Amino acid sequence: MLTKRIVPCLDVKDGRVVKGVQFVQLRDAGDPVELARFYDGQGADELVFLDISASHEGRKTMVEVVKAVASELAIPFTVGGGINALEDMKRILRAGADKVSLNTAAVNNPDLITEGANFFGSQCIVVAIDAKYDEELGSWRVYTHGGRTPTDLEVIAWAREAAERGAGEILLTSMDSDGEKKGFDIKLTKAVSESVSIPVIASGGAGNADHFADAFIDGKADAALAASIFHYKETSVAEVKSYIREKGVVVR
Amino acid sequence: MIGIIDYGMGNLFSVSKALERLEVPYFLSEKKDELLKADALILPGVGSFKDAMTILNSTGLADLIKEFADTGKPLLGICLGMQLLFEDSEENGMTEGLQLLPGHVRRFPGETAEGEMYKVPHMGWNRLVFLHSSPILKGLDEDYVYFVHSYFVDTDDQEAVISRSLYDVEVPAVVGRGNVFGMQFHPEKSSSLGMALLRNFTELVEERMSVK
Numbered sequence: 527m528l529t530k531r532i533v534p535c536l537d538v539k540d541g542r543v544v545k546g547v548q549f550v551q552l553r554d555a556g557d558p559v560e561l562a563r564f565y566d567g568q569g570a571d572e573l574v575f576l577d578i579s580a581s582h583e584g585r586k587t588m589v590e591v592v593k594a595v596a597s598e599l600a601i602p603f604t605v606g607g608g609i610n611a612l613e614d615m616k617r618i619l620r621a622g623a624d625k626v627s628l629n630t631a632a633v634n635n636p637d638l639i640t641e642g643a644n645f646f647g648s649q650c651i652v653v654a655i656d657a658k659y660d661e662e663l664g665s666w667r668v669y670t671h672g673g674r675t676p677t678d679l680e681v682i683a684w685a686r687e688a689a690e691r692g693a694g695e696i697l698l699t700s701m702d703s704d705g706e707k708k709g710f711d712i713k714l715t716k717a718v719s720e721s722v723s724i725p726v727i728a729s730g731g732a733g734n735a736d737h738f739a740d741a742f743i744d745g746k747a748d749a750a751l752a753a754s755i756f757h758y759k760e761t762s763v764a765e766v767k768s769y770i771r772e773k774g775v776v777v778r
Numbered sequence: 779m780i781g782i783i784d785y786g787m788g789n790l791f792s793v794s795k796a797l798e799r800l801e802v803p804y805f806l807s808e809k810k811d812e813l814l815k816a817d818a819l820i821l822p823g824v825g826s827f828k829d830a831m832t833i834l835n836s837t838g839l840a841d842l843i844k845e846f847a848d849t850g851k852p853l854l855g856i857c858l859g860m861q862l863l864f865e866d867s868e869e870n871g872m873t874e875g876l877q878l879l880p881g882h883v884r885r886f887p888g889e890t891a892e893g894e895m896y897k898v899p900h901m902g903w904n905r906l907v908f909l910h911s912s913p914i915l916k917g918l919d920e921d922y923v924y925f926v927h928s929y930f931v932d933t934d935d936q937e938a939v940i941s942r943s944l945y946d947v948e949v950p951a952v953v954g955r956g957n958v959f960g961m962q963f964h965p966e967k968s969s970s971l972g973m974a975l976l977r978n979f980t981e982l983v984e985e986r987m988s989v990k
Contacts, residue, residue, distance in 0.1 A: 622791040649926040778922040
């Protein structure tokens with residue numbers, strides 16, 4: 527039986543992991559490879575690296591990070607952030623990433639999903655969706671540019687289109703829940719997961735192990751992503767897994 | 779030395795890095811004469827069966843792989859590379875494979891016999907069940923490995939299925955007959971068991987070289 531995946535997410539800027547990562551026992555908390563190894567050791571099923579570099583130099587450095595991580599790690603990893611063209615995907619995938627995640631670029635140019643899936647196979651293409659509930663719309667609206675820009679797209683319809691265009695997976699972030707630590711947005715996760723035939727990664731709102739159980743059992747998520755609760759050691763991947771295993775969720 | 783077949787459709791980097799971690803010498807090549815001299819070949823692959831066979835046929839690498847298999851030297855197909863070893867695939871229209879192993883590549887139905895829908899691709903960590911003893915499983919315990927695929931091998935050759943996994947249907951996960959092996963999952967992305975399986979393959983190559 528396929529297991530549910532726990533996915534730590536690391537923000538990388540100019541080749542270094544940023545945003546308050548607390549790992550006292552690590553020599554260098556900012557080294558992406560060392561952190562990746564740390565999470566691998568805890569039983570992380572997959573990793574996501576989000577490239578938040580704005581500069582050209584920073585992006586070039588990211589390719590080096592991807593190479594280094596791929597050399598050291600025998601678990602799959604996804605790279606997102608700043609991927610705007612087929613050429614960007616090639617660079618990242620050839621450097622050893624298993625998947626690339628497209629967000630704003632996919633909304634601006636949906637053909638990019640199709641092109642990427644045709645060229646590399648659907649399994650390499652993750653479409654990341656930032657979703658926020660919209661009263662007027664009576665549903666969730668898609669946001670781009672790191673959640674700053676509302677679009678005309680409705681989340682479920684966009685998720686379906688992404689899947690039809692060949693996306694292999696949806697990385698679904700709830701902007702309403704993100705950073706609140708009150709749990710994943712179960713309604714949103716369930717609605718999207720039941721609307722597409724590809725795996726859905728729930729993201730945004732993880733505060734404790736129970737929240738992961740909810741995302742899998744009630745939210746029908748295939749994977750769940752979190753950053754700060756792992757970085758700040760509020761819990762660990764191993765703890766989450768042993769807790770949700772008791773709740774009947776199948777994990778590795 | 780192990781040759782990795784570079785035909786433009788594999789994640790060559792992750793396979794080659796895995797061999798580096800195991801400290802096994804390897805080379806990447808698309809040249810027939812170089813590949814024929816290898817002690818063993820690895821056929822990686824992501825993408826579609828039809829595209830892969832088109833490339834392998836037009837470059838003559840398909841014949842090279844068959845010729846290599848006939849020499850009795852070990853051959854390992856990974857993911858799509860494993861599927862290519864079989865008779866044919868229904869992906870994007872029926873396409874003939876390398877026909878080194880008996881069986882057909884079919885798409886996951888996406889719906890159980892009871893009418894319940896499930897997700898395709900089969901993506902993530904699934905448990906291996908060992909069915910037969912084989913040098914490739916030597917010293918290993920059943921554990922999880924990482925799969926990403928929408929098609930699976932349907933074969934009547936029960937002996938060739940060394941290990942399977944379950945995703946609605948029984949998924950041949952490690953296959954082998956004589957010197958031809960395949961892994962449907964990505965051993966290079968499957969943590970400790972994956973690396974151990976690759977190590978067993980490379981040890982098999984070394985043993986064969988030492989008896990030669």
